[in-house]
Amino acid sequence: MMHRMLSLMCVVICVSVAAAQDKGWEQTLTAAKKEGSVVVVGSPDPVMRSDIIPKFTARYGIPVEFLAGRSSETAERLRTERAAGIYSVDVFLSGPDTTATVYYPEKMLDPLKPLLVLPEVTDGSKWKKGKLWFADPEERFVLRPFNTVASLLFINTDFVKPNEIRAAKDLLNPKWRGKISTEDITTTGAGANLAARFYQQLGADFVKKLYVDQKTVGTRERRQFTDWLVRGTQPICLNCREDDVRPLEKEGFKVQEIFELSDVTPGINGSPWMLSVANRAPHPNAAKVFANWIAGKEGLELYARGYGSATLRTDIDESYLSPGNIPKANVKYFDDTDWNWIVTGRHDYREKVWKLMKEAKK
Amino acid sequence: MTTMTLPASPALKINRVRVAEYGALLFFAIVMGLPVAFLVISSFNVAPPSKEAVYGLDNWVRAFSDPGTLTALWMSFVLSITYLIPGMLLSIAVAWLIARTDMPGRSAIEFCCWFAYFVPDFPMVLAWILLLDPNFGFLNTAAQALPFVSGPLFNPYSFWGIVWVHLSTGGIWFKVMLLTPIFRRIGATLEEAARVAGANYFTVLRRVSLPVIMPAVLAVAALSFIRGLESFNTELLLGTPVGIYVYATRIYDYTRHEPSAYGEATALGSVFLVVLAILAYFYQRRLKGKRFTVVTGQGYSTLRVKLGKWKYIAFAACAAYIAVMMFLPLGFLILGSVMRRYGFFHLREPFSLIHWQNLFGDPIFFLALKNSLVIAGITALAAVALYSTVGYLLAGRKVKSAPMLEMLTWMPWVVPGILMSLGLLWLFLATPVRSVLYGSVWGIALALMIKESPVCSQAFKAAFLQLGPDLEEAARVSGASWIYTYRRILAPLVAPVAATVGLISFGNALTSISTPVLLYSPQSRPLAILLMEYSFSGEVERAAALGLLITAMVSVMMLVGRKFVRPLTGNL
Structure with a gap:
């Protein structure tokens, strides 16, 4: 009898809590609609423009004002705004670097954890790590919703056989001199980041041989090295992007992603963005609604499918992904968007790469 | 019966020129001098971003000690x-x-x-x-x-x-x-x-x-x-x-750094000032x-x-x-806009209108189009009105502060676009009318008008230098006020230049990216920013389509402009 009473009480409490949550969520939705819009900052992105904004607006009737730009420019703009007492942004869908080196250390964020309230978001069973992964040191400001195995390089198999590149050291074969492209490593970006990783794992000598002796060709324009790859001008591409190359694979170009090299730890990353909310947000309720939706199944799946990244949610069908992009349970990965690596390790190694390149030029 | 208007007193006329001179000086000192001064002062701030300012030479030393610079x-x-x-x-x-x-x-x-x-x-x-x-x-x-x-x-x-x-x-x-x-x-x-x-x-x-x-x-x-x-x-x-x-690439690199290095970028930009x-x-x-008068009141062929x-x-x-x-190259550009992938002729079905459809189907395209037309229209009209006056002052022999005014008109080109945009952002936010300027089409139009100051001022100055003083003197003797003389005699003579300045301002307002990049809001986003977003996300074909559309818009304006200017200039 006592047991039954306790069970009944539990059910009553759970139902009451759920009802209270529902009521609270309804109040948030009502307040969000009154706020009129939600301002989201991110990088220029066709998925955001074409899929996310229309879907969210249709779902909740709240327009999304999307401020897209280079992260360094947006950060400078927000700094200046805030110095003048203007707080214009609600939600950040920003790259791991900007989040870790600008928004978090400069205290532009509010804790996100208490704002995520929908059961489909907070339920640990919906996430591969058994819980939400907050990447910041305090584990409450920055949510990491993506975890994708990053390709180390791409090859055009008309010119390079996959068995010719089994280790990073194979790239040093004189046969590939002038045949490798990279995003320019002399400035911040994916090119310098990969060089920093090579430096950390394979040492300065490897970096010098690869980028200087092999006459690796640099560019700042992502379209340029993708074109070089598929035309075979530089049939090995260190920094091509999956979302650029995959459509070309569908067109029949013989392009292959290389995820593993025997002498380099395979890597994962949290690209394309991490989720955080701005402090003193002008539309706090709309920000809460958007954050819960984009971290939920519908929003995250829509984005991940459009962009081609693996999420950390368990309820998203990943058949749209290349199997190589999905992290394997028994493999130890190098996390390229690990907080400490971004803030200190990569920064230091990047500086070493630049110093090395300057000395090599002399 | 003919009535003769008495000429206004010379003192009053001189005052009007003085008012225009001091007004222009004040305006340029605020909108051009202050942003540049802000940037230069900021370049000496060596504290990390968002920390209390600490001043020193570190940014300058770092920027110029790099052997690549x-x-x-x-x-x-x-x-x-x-x-x-x-x-x-x-x-x-x-x-x-x-x-x-x-x-x-x-x-x-x-x-x-x-x-x-x-x-x-x-x-x-x-x-x-x-x-x-x-x-x-x-x-x-x-x-x-x-x-x-x-x-x-x-x-x-x-x-x-x-x-x-x-x-x-x-x-x-x-x-x-x-x-x-x-x-x-x-x-x-x-x-x-x-x-x-x-x-x-x-x-x-x-x-x-x-x-x-x-x-x-x-x-x-x-x-x-x-x-x-x-x-x-x-x-x-x-x-x-x-x-x-090149040098500008190095400046660009510093602006892209994370955390940002605008101090170093400004230090390098100071070379342009020299x-x-x-x-x-x-x-x-x-x-x-020397005198360069070619249009006088004594016959003109x-x-x-x-x-x-x-x-x-x-x-x-x-x-x-x-x-x-x-x-x-334009042929290739047009082809690019109707190709599934720019330059890949050997794809199956290489040609497609999908990028044009995607452009017009972009949910923010029509808002951006409207914003661009409003911004470009305001910029063009305001540029002609302001810089025709400035050009007149620069060419005039009575203006004592012409060298200083001229230097100020060059300021927007002394610093690269993105830095100027940052300076203007700071200026807009520091003014009491920031709610009108910041994030609005008005603010963007003002910034674009300021950015084109060197071209517009120099174009008008050169045109006014060609006009002889006898034209004004004859009008004055006939009793015309300065405004009447300017409107009925000088303005028609510089109309071709005015049309050029208007169209350049209109076109640049449609295509400029670096100036509005820190000043737009989602409601005032112009087409150029959309073009940047397409380029940034690798959508070259859609960017090509949008670029062609912008060029077509300027061309239409050009034809309209020529139609209106020709009657004014005697079908030159």
């Missing part, structure tokens, strides 16, 4: 000079042919120059890559069919490749646009006298026409040189693969004590120089230049 600066100078010289010579010749001779098709040639100027750079450079790449370039591949050709003939990834592409994308178009209306103001009397005295066409151009438009030639050369130093898009695409870095001071010194020295059979050769040369430098 001086190399890049030298490369920028050499490149700028290399394409400036042929560009100026060609521009002077083409502008003279359009404005002063009976060359057939001159109107079409002028239209093409305008059109070419507003075609966006980025897809045009990609088009040149498709044409000239040593491995897959269309021209190199075609050349292989020739019996005596064994390797690639052209290579865009080289010093001369960059020079060539610059001559195509920015080369002569901008200069022709500015010089043509100035040539139009030259009366035929001087040229006729020279011809009667036995001078040939070349001598007439060299000894008569050119010297009287020297202020405009020098100003255009200085403008082009500064623009050349600030250029980096072409160098990024063509220079980076072979290790050619260059400007040197150019200003030589400009003043070259023009000191617009008869054209008759070239005889040479007119067909001149037309053929102009047409050939335009065909190679503009239509050839």
Whole structure:
């Protein structure tokens, strides 16, 4: 009898809590609609423009004002705004670097954890790590919703056989001199980041041989090295992007992603963005609604499918992904968007790469 | 019965000019001097972002101690000079042919120059890559069919490749646009006298026409040189693969750093201030004590120089230049906008209208289009109103502060676009009317108008220098007020320049990215920002389609402008 009473009480409490949550969520939705819009900052992105904004607006009737730009420019703009007492942004869908080196250390964020309230978001069973992964040191400001195995390089198999590149050291074969492209490593970006990783794992000598002796060709324009790859001008591409190359694979170009090299730890990353909310947000309720939706199944799946990244949610069908992009349970990965690596390790190694390149030029 | 209006007192007239002078000085000191001062002061702030300011020289030392900086600066100078010289010579010749001779098709040639100027750079450079790449370039591949050709003939990834592409994308178009209306103001009397005295066409151009438009030639050369130093898009695409870095690239790199390094970027940008001071010194020295009046109240003829059979050769040369430098890459650009992937002709079904459909289907396209038209319209009208006054003041002999005013009008080009945008952002946020300016089309229009200050001011100044003081004196003696004289006599005479300035402002407002990039809001996002977003996310084909659409919009405005200006200028 006592047991039954306790069970009944539990059910009553759970139902009451759920009802209270529902009521609270309804109040948030009502307040969000009154706020009129939600301002989201991110990088220029066709998925955001074409899929996310229309879907969210249709779902909740709240327009999304999307401020897209280079992260360094947006950060400078927000700094200046805030110095003048203007707080214009609600939600950040920003790259791991900007989040870790600008928004978090400069205290532009509010804790996100208490704002995520929908059961489909907070339920640990919906996430591969058994819980939400907050990447910041305090584990409450920055949510990491993506975890994708990053390709180390791409090859055009008309010119390079996959068995010719089994280790990073194979790239040093004189046969590939002038045949490798990279995003320019002399400035911040994916090119310098990969060089920093090579430096950390394979040492300065490897970096010098690869980028200087092999006459690796640099560019700042992502379209340029993708074109070089598929035309075979530089049939090995260190920094091509999956979302650029995959459509070309569908067109029949013989392009292959290389995820593993025997002498380099395979890597994962949290690209394309991490989720955080701005402090003193002008539309706090709309920000809460958007954050819960984009971290939920519908929003995250829509984005991940459009962009081609693996999420950390368990309820998203990943058949749209290349199997190589999905992290394997028994493999130890190098996390390229690990907080400490971004803030200190990569920064230091990047500086070493630049110093090395300057000395090599002399 | 005729009534005679009594002339206003001379004291009142002088006061009006003074009011305009001091008003202009105050305006420019605020909108141009303050942002630059803010940037320069900020460049000495060595504290981390968002921390309390600590001042020192670290940013400057770091920026200039990098050995790559001086190399890049030298490369920028050499490149700028290399394409400036042929560009100026060609521009002077083409502008003279359009404005002063009976060359057939001159109107079409002028239209093409305008059109070419507003075609966006980025897809045009990609088009040149498709044409000239040593491995897959269309021209190199075609050349292989020739019996005596064994390797690639052209290579865009080289010093001369960059020079060539610059001559195509920015080369002569901008200069022709500015010089043509100035040539139009030259009366035929001087040229006729020279011809009667036995001078040939070349001598007439060299000894008569050119010297009287020297202020405009020098100003255009200085403008082009500064623009050349600030250029980096072409160098990024063509220079980076072979290790050619220019000065503007280094500044751009500092602005991209995370955390940002705007202090170092501004320190490097200060070199432009030195260059400007040197150019200003030589400009003043070259023009000191000379007069360039060609339009007076004592008869004015617009008869054209008759070239005889040479007119067909001149037309053929102009047409050939335009065909190679503009239509050839433009053809590829148009093709690019209707290809599934730009330059890949061997795909299955390579052609598609999907990028145009996606462009018009973009949920924010029509808002951006409306914003762009409003911004460009405001910018054009305000630029003509403001800079015609400024040009008048700069050309006038009664204005004591003309050198200072002139220096201020050059300020927006002293710092690269993104830095100027940051300075203006700071200025807008510091004003009590920030709710009107920040994030609105008004603020963007004001910023764009400020950014074009050097071109607009110099164009009007050169035009006013050509007008003789007797025109104003005659009007004053007849009792006309200064405003009446300005409106009925001076304004119609500078109408071609006003049209040029209006259209340049309109077109630049549609295409400029770096100026509005920190100032727009989602509600005021213009098309140029959308173009940047497409380029940034690798959607080159949609960017090409949008670039062509913007060019078409400017062309329509150009035709409308010509229709309205011609009746004012006597069908010149």
